Amino acid sequence: GQQLNQSPQSMFIQEGEDVSMNCTSSSIFNTWLWYKQDPGEGPVLLIALYKAGELTSNGRLTAQFGITRKDSFLNISASIPSDVGIYFCAGHGYGGSQGNLIFGKGTKLSVKP
């Protein structure tokens, strides 16, 4: 089945540093979504991307839908302690069961004050 490879698995950074994480797939995706999940809570949608090449920002977050439709990245600028959490990429591929959002395994972000 379709899979998303998300990297890195975890990151330990200093407050104020920029962060970059990405997701790749061997097959084409028509949607890329980025979520943040805090412990004990549901994932919160950060950015949704629908067009190849699309670059979208949400505050200090920027995400891009890769031109090949097989990858996406998320950047966080000037990280702060509340950025701590698990970030998931997710997408809708072609040919999968309807409604099935494919998830990456997540990137766990730790920020040292």
Added chain:
Amino acid sequence: DAMVIQNPRYQVTQFGKPVTLSCSQTLNHNVMYWYQQKSSQAPKLLFHYYDKDFNNEADTPDNFQSRRPNTSFCFLDIRSPGLGDAAMYLCATSRGFSYEQYFGPGTRLTVT
């Protein structure tokens, strides 16, 4: 604010004792989903409703059932919970299949 609400946030049940988790939405979305999430893993789709049309994922155990009595509410019934069913259960909604999904805060299920 429009949102996805899950009750209760924490549920403890005994091995084999049926349990129902509930989800409601004020987004008026067509599709409602139930996911199971175990520690340090991504959410795993159990089933979804598009309006009244129900779709079960192939590997969802028969022990898990769902009901959607109206647009706003959806329930997850676990008929005979086992220890392996202890997890976070997430409800999500979307306008349609290819749109972004909005998640509720989840219900943490403990099986004793």
